[in-house]
Amino acid sequence: MEAFFSNIDKVVDGFSWTVRLTLLSALFSFILGVILTAMRVSPVPLLRGISTAYVEGIRNTPLTLVLLFCGLGLNSALGLHLSDQVMWDVFWWAVIGLSAYTSCFVSESLRAGINTIPVGQVEAARSLGLTFTQNLRLIVIPQALRTVVGPLGSVLIALTKNTTVASVAGLGVQEASRQMKLMFDQGIAPVLPTFFGFAVGFLILTLPMGYLFGWLSKRVAVVR
C-alpha cells in the first residue's frame, strides 16, 4: 500500500480527468437526452422516427465501438479536429462519444418517467390551451424528471465507470484506469494494492453519487 500512496499525486491526477470527463459528459448527455425525449413524444412523426432510430441504434452499440468510431473514424480517418492540442482533441472526442452514448439512457429513463404521468394531466393542460411545448415544459418534463432522479443516478454512476473505456478505445484519453496501467507498465507499484487503491478511488466517486441521488429522489418525489 505504501508504494501506492507514494504515487498518490499521479492517482489524483488520473481521477481528476475521470471527474472532468464525467461532469462534461453528464451535462451534454442530459441536455441531449431531454431533447431526444421531447422529440420522442412530439406529435411530428419525423422527429419521433429520428429519435427512436438514434436511441435504439446507439443504445444497442457497445460503447467501445462508439468511442473507436469517434477516435479512429471521425477524428483520424475523416480528420475532424476539435483542438490543435492533441490532448484536448482526444478529450473532446471522448466527451462527444460518451455523451452520445449516455444520452440514450437518459432519454429512455425520462421516457419511462413520462409514462408515469396520468394521461388526464396532459389532457387537462391541452384543454386549458397550453401548446405542446408549454405542456412539455410546464407539466410533463418537470414531473418526469422528479420521478426519474433515482434511475438518472444509476446512469451517472455507469457513466463514471464508462469513462475508463475512453483510454483504450482509439483515443488514449488521460483518466484513472490509464494511470493505473501506466503504473503497472512502469513497474513502480505492486499490482494488488494498486488495483485495490483505484477501485476504492472509484467507490469514493460513485458511492456518494448513489446516496445523493437516492436522497434527492425521495425529497423531490411526486406524491400522487
Add this chain to the structure above:
Amino acid sequence: MRVRRISTALAGTAAMVLALTACGTAEVGGGEGGGEGGGEGGGDTITIGVKYDQPGLGMQEGNAPVGFDVDVATYIAGELGYTPEQIEWTEAASANRETFLQQGTVDMIIATYSITDERKQVVDFGGPYYVAQQDILVSADNEDIQGPEDLAGKTLCSASGSRSANNIVDDMGIDAQLREAGNYSECIQLLTDGTVDAVTTDNTILAGFASQQPDAFRLVNNPFGEERYGVGLPKGSTDRCEQVNQAITKMWDEGKAVEFLESNFGETGFEYEETQPEIEGCA
C-alpha cells in the same frame, strides 16, 4: 460374511495407499536426480512463447506464427535437438512473459524480449540474438523528418504501455505532442490517416509493419538507443542458457541470422545489423 468383505476391502485400500505413498516417495527421489537434464534430448516437445501480433517478428498466419523471432526460435530449438514438428508455439504477450516463464507455461520465450536488469532478477536470458534500436517510421511522402530532433512540434504516436515515445519527449526533451493508441497496429492506422506524423519504437517492429505496405511508409534509419533482444528462460537454467548461446553464435557464424533478417525485412529498406551482438554470460 459381510463384515469380512468390508475388512478385506479396507485392508486392500490400506495396502494401495501404502503402495501409492511408496511410489510417490520413489518418484520424488528420481525426479531430483534427473531434474536438470530432463528437458534435453529425451523431451518430446518444447513450448516456445512468441508474439502473435507483431508483423515481421512473430505474426500468426494460419495455425503457426511466422517472422524473424519465429525463425530464430526454430533454429535454436533445432540446435537443442527438437525438430520443427516438436515445437509447440504459444502466444506470449508483453505483459505475461515473466509469468509464463515462472509458472512453466513455456520453456523459452523469444518475443522482442529486451534484456533489462529488472527482468534479470526474475528470469534468465540467453543471447542477445539481436540488438534493435529505436527508430522512426513516417509516411513515404514525408521528407521533413530525418531524425528525432525533427519531431519538435509534430504529433507522435505512442502505444499504450510503451516507453518509446516518452524517450523522445521526456528523456531527449523534444517538444512533440503524444497521441496514445492501444497498440502499434492502431498507431500505423493513425499514421496512414495523417493524424500522427510519426511512430517510434524498435526498428525491427517498425520494419515489420513497413514490410506489410513497403510503399506507404519510410523508415528514417537514424537509430538511437538500444534494445537487446534475449531468449527468456526460467530462472536457474544455466545449462540451457549456455546451449542457447552456442546456438545463437552458430546461427550468426553460418550466416543464418542475416538470412532470416533478409527474408523478413528485405523489402523495407531497413538497414539491419549484420554482425552478431556480444553474448552476455549466463547467470
